[in-house]
Amino acid sequence: MKTALITGITGQDGLYLSEFLHSRGYRVFGLVRGQNNPKAEALARTHPYVTVLHGNLLDISSLVRAVAVAAPDEVYNLGAISYVAYSWDNALMTSDVTGRGVLNMLEAIRLYEEHAEKRVRFYQASSSEMFGKVQSVPQHEGTLLWPRSPYGVAKTFGHYITINYRESYGMHASSGILFNHESPRRGPEFVTRKVTRAVAEISLGLRSSIALGNLDAQRDWGFAGDYVEAMWLMLQQDVADDYVIATGVTHSIRDLLDVAFQEIGIADWHPYVHQDPALIRPAEVDQLIGDASKARRQLGWQPRVSFEELIRMMVRSDLDAHVSAQEAV
Structure with missing residues (x-):
């Protein structure tokens, strides 16, 4: 039985991903911030198969503990302050959580791999907002990134630090450059x-x-339930890489x-x-319009809804x- 650890599990993507992984026989752990987070209670009611761990992307010691407890085969880093408009109101917090949080998670995994002698496959939730002032239409994996919001800048840091850890430490670390994806679980601020x-x-x-x-x-809008499958497919590949996930419309x-x-x-x-x-x-x-031909070709992924x-x-x-x-x- 494979084991997965998901940060941001109480969000739209985390909920769909936990269901997807559970349906494939995974043991699922979810990182939740705060000891009395009401979202954890709701998660326990709707997704009782998820084992909740408490931690914070800004507290690397809590991430080290969470990774040690879960002993995951796969880690999906979905945690972020993801509302673009809010990022102008609180650029510092957005930068810390959405950017530095990725570095903390990667470092926690690197330390775990070093001591446990176990390889962990890592997924980073990158964003089409990194393209911002787009330099080509449609956007693909090689398009120059030109973010136009504090959120986009933070996601760009997270994207590049993931590539850096892949190249520097040989980690199986992939990024999904996901274009807008929605569902009935989307937050009311979007x-x-x-x-x-x-x-x-x-x-x-x-x-x-x-x-x-x-x-x-x-925007290039797709269904979140389709997109979490792409996340999983990335981590099933022998070689880690980055993929645009979009509808192309x-x-x-x-x-x-x-x-x-x-x-x-x-x-x-x-x-x-x-x-x-x-x-x-x-x-x-x-x-913003994504060219997901690489994901279609190499992952066999395509949107259904x-x-x-x-x-x-x-x-x-x-x-x-x-x-x-x-x-x-």
Whole structure:
């Protein structure tokens, strides 16, 4: 039986990945920050097969302990402060957790490998935000990185330090440069979930409008459940490497609104949406669209859920959640 340790396990990707690994017979450990983290209680209810370990990406001693206890075959580093807009408000914390946290995790694994004489395969969650001011369209593994947010800069550090440890210490360390991936588990601060949640509430008469920033911003959106399989596939390869994971198709916020409102029977969303200049990023990224041909060719990976299916799934999930909450009252 293989063993995996997942940081950021209570997030969207961590939950899908833990389910994926459990279905393949893995013993799964999850790193949770803080002794009284309410997310750990929720995880215990929904994913009882996960063994929770307490630790912090900024505390290397806690990571050393967690790796020693789990004795993992694979480590998936998904932990980060991942909300791009927040990274401008707290650039220092974002840099520490999202950047230095990767170095701490790699060092904890290196020390474990040295003393336990066991090889550990490491996955780093890199991001399309590293491309920022894009230098080519679509973006591939060799595209120059030009991040345009503190989050993107921190992810770029994490990406390069992973490559550095692979080349310097011979570690089996791979990075997945994942483009935007969403699901009903996406946090409400992210634009896709912000929209689908608001649309559900508009449908139920619980609100009348939604405020958004740049409606012309375009992203390459996929389904998180598809993307975690790519993470796993990377660590099954004989040689560690970096891979872009994306659908290769972009959609604008306007497209997102079209599909979401159509799901509740509204053809024209304009009366329900207003633009708020305060929600526009200080530096917007350019057209992010990923070229995942390397992952398709070498990993045999491809996305299964389309953009339209994804957004409809999220709207229905938010509708069901509100209906269930009302019935429980």
